[in-house]
Amino acid sequence: IQLTQSPSSLSASVGDRVTITCRASQGIGSHLAWYQQKPGKAPDLLIYAASTLQSGVPSRFSGSVTGTDFTLTISSLQPEDFATYYCQHLKSYPFTFGQGTRLEIK
Amino acid sequence: EVQLVESGGGFVQPGGSLRLSCAASGFFFGNYWMDWVRQAPGRGLEWVANIGPNGGDKNYVDSVKGRFTVSRDNAKNSLYLEMNSLRVEDTAVYYCVAAIVGMGGRMYLDSWGQGALVNVSS
Numbered sequence: 001i002q003l004t005q006s007p008s009s010l011s012a013s014v015g016d017r018v019t020i021t022c023r024a025s026q027g028i029g030s031h032l033a034w035y036q037q038k039p040g041k042a043p044d045l046l047i048y049a050a051s052t053l054q055s056g057v058p059s060r061f062s063g064s065v066t067g068t069d070f071t072l073t074i075s076s077l078q079p080e081d082f083a084t085y086y087c088q089h090l091k092s093y094p095f096t097f098g099q100g101t102r103l104e105i106k
Numbered sequence: 107e108v109q110l111v112e113s114g115g116g117f118v119q120p121g122g123s124l125r126l127s128c129a130a131s132g133f134f135f136g137n138y139w140m141d142w143v144r145q146a147p148g149r150g151l152e153w154v155a156n157i158g159p160n161g162g163d164k165n166y167v168d169s170v171k172g173r174f175t176v177s178r179d180n181a182k183n184s185l186y187l188e189m190n191s192l193r194v195e196d197t198a199v200y201y202c203v204a205a206i207v208g209m210g211g212r213m214y215l216d217s218w219g220q221g222a223l224v225n226v227s228s
Contacts, residue, residue: 029210030210031210031212033214033215035151037151042201042218042219042220042221043151043201043218044218045207045214045215045216048207048209048214048216049209049210049212049214052209054207054216086150086151088151088153088215090212090213090214093165094153094165094166094167094168095141095153095156096153097150097151097152097153098150099150100150100151
């Protein structure tokens with residue numbers, strides 16, 4: 001199963017609403033997670049089961065799914081949100097990741 | 107608080123071997139799936155392998171099958187990755203990850219170690 005994220009990179013400003021998409025090459029149900037990674041750090045789990053917010057993650061993050069298209073939305077960008085975001089499926093082995101979306105400050 | 111601390115990384119020549127260890131604390135280690143995820147320098151994340159709670163179920167990405175072996179010692183709260191026949195393309199930071207959060211029959215990778223660098227070079 002392949003995951004294709006779009007865009008690969010994105011420039012946005014504090015306060016913007018941002019959407020990142022992850023398309024699966026076949027049906028994976030809701031078995032998808034989103035991670036945030038900052039330079040030199042391990043990834044942090046943001047969203048699991050496509051739309052469930054991990055404990056401690058701000059409510060400005062949300063996830064949704066339509067068919068094989070998954071979306072991560074940040075409703076109002078904060079300075080600490082500039083990072084790289086990855087999706088990962090857990091439908092079957094291997095649990096592949098998307099190629100990542102780098103979110104930069106405009 | 108969940109803590110995962112990797113050790114055993116370093117420099118190795120192509121064809122060589124290395125064993126990574128991960129010491130876990132702050133949760134009941136023997137109840138959960140554990141994964142290894144790697145990240146080559148400047149690249150994205152790659153899931154490598156995982157192992158079930160009792161050590162009987164193991165899964166690997168194709169590129170490491172037959173070369174890497176994942177194991178665990180629940181009495182020592184420890185996870186291992188034995189890496190043989192190492193290749194230049196195995197160079198990466200290797201993360202130990204606990205899959206504690208579950209929903210819909212899947213356990214998600216929610217607690218990550220700080221990573222251990224493996225550098226395969228001649």
